[in-house]
Amino acid sequence: MNKFLILSALCVLGTAHAEYRILAPSTAGGGYDTLARNVATTLERTKLAPGSTVYNVPGEGGVTGLRGFTSGQRGKANQLVVFGLTTIASMQLSKDSPVSLKDLTPVARLVNDYEVLVVPSTSPYRSLADLIAAYKSNPGLRFGGASVGSAGHLFTGDVLRAGGGNIRTLKWVPSSGNLQGLKALMNGELDVVSSSYGVAEPEIKAGRVRALALSAPEAVAGIAVPTARSQGVDAELVNWRGIFAPAGLSGEARTRLNGTFSRMALSGDWRALLFAEKQNSFFQPGAPFTVFLTREELRVQGLLRELGLTN
Known part of the structure; x- marks a missing residue:
């Protein structure tokens, strides 16, 4: 009772x-x-x-x-x-x-939600390993996305740190949001953008940008982007x-x-x-x-x- x-x-x-x-x-x-x-x-x-x-x-x-x-x-x-x-x-x-x-x-x-690192479809960086190697040799690469301290900023830092880079030299160019960051990328104002996957998905599927790494801890059904971890980089972030x-x-x-x-x-x-x-x-x-x-x-x-x- x-x-x-x-x-x-x-x-x-x-x-x-x-x-x-x-x-x-x-x-x-x-x-x-x-x-x-x-x-x-x-x-x-x-x-x-x-x-x-x-x-x-x-x-x-x-x-x-x-x-x-x-x-x-x-x-x-x-x-x-x-x-x-x-x-x-x-x-x-x-x-x-x-x-x-x-x-x-x-x-x-x-x-x-998950972040995704993307580059223009014409970028020489075809994998996450390419991007990390390029950053180590050229810390002046222009990364961007939403605000300073945003999920994209944190994921980018985590990836580069896990890849052995010095993230104090990371050049982050903030935008008012993910969509604005993607527009800056396609206009040639940025080299790499970290965006929420949902915002970047149309550009990825249209072939206008190339997705290098997803921030999820493991593969996500319906998202054909490799995680950073699956590429040997111990970085993840859940927004x-x-x-x-x-x-x-x-x-x-x-x-x-x-x-x-x-x-x-x-x-x-x-x-x-x-x-x-x-x-x-x-x-x-x-x-x-x-x-x-x-x-x-x-x-x-x-x-x-x-x-x-x-x-």
Whole structure:
């Protein structure tokens, strides 16, 4: 009987309740915004939290929005924010009122994305080994993609470091996004770009760029690009994104959030939205997500330091 009551209580905690207000710390149409709106749409369709809304506060790779989110929101379980790897780096790069993961409650990791290193189709670099050898002999090669400290910047640094290069000499030319970086590559303004695979895929399939390495830890179904590891370079990077609440939540509130987002991630509505946008679902609930974040934060710290971006 006691076991039945406990299971019933957990089911109640995971069912629909008051709507959420979800922060996307990016401009409308960006990766964080898309994820936040997919979450709100799924919560509406599944009736887990109908009426949930999304708002945008862009700036500093997510730090501007987080700064406001963590101020005065402690313990408010209906306030949520989505962000990922790039914002972990941005937190460490920001010297103006830095925000810490200690100010947040990890709720769930929701999606994974992968970077791909590409060169123009006319480039002399036909493999990752060619590129690494060229960098060692000519550190002035122009690499680029999104912002300084972005997933692409980190993956590029990790690849060149694993290949024996000095990444403090890496010349990174930032763009406002992956698409702009690819345009610069095809205009001859860059030699190499690291982009999210989804953005680069049309150019790869059209033969306008050559893909040298995928950042995934192992081969990914449907992506005909070799990983760095499969080419003998011990480098990988997952551009993950997740959802967080403010710090200071009660145990009951954390249990309710875990139940809600477990159900959301298992729903057909969620899977259909991600499939339509070629996003990779990866659900990791709060406790293991917290452990992952501790390791990830240390890894990013080390890469930023080796790139000469932090002390």
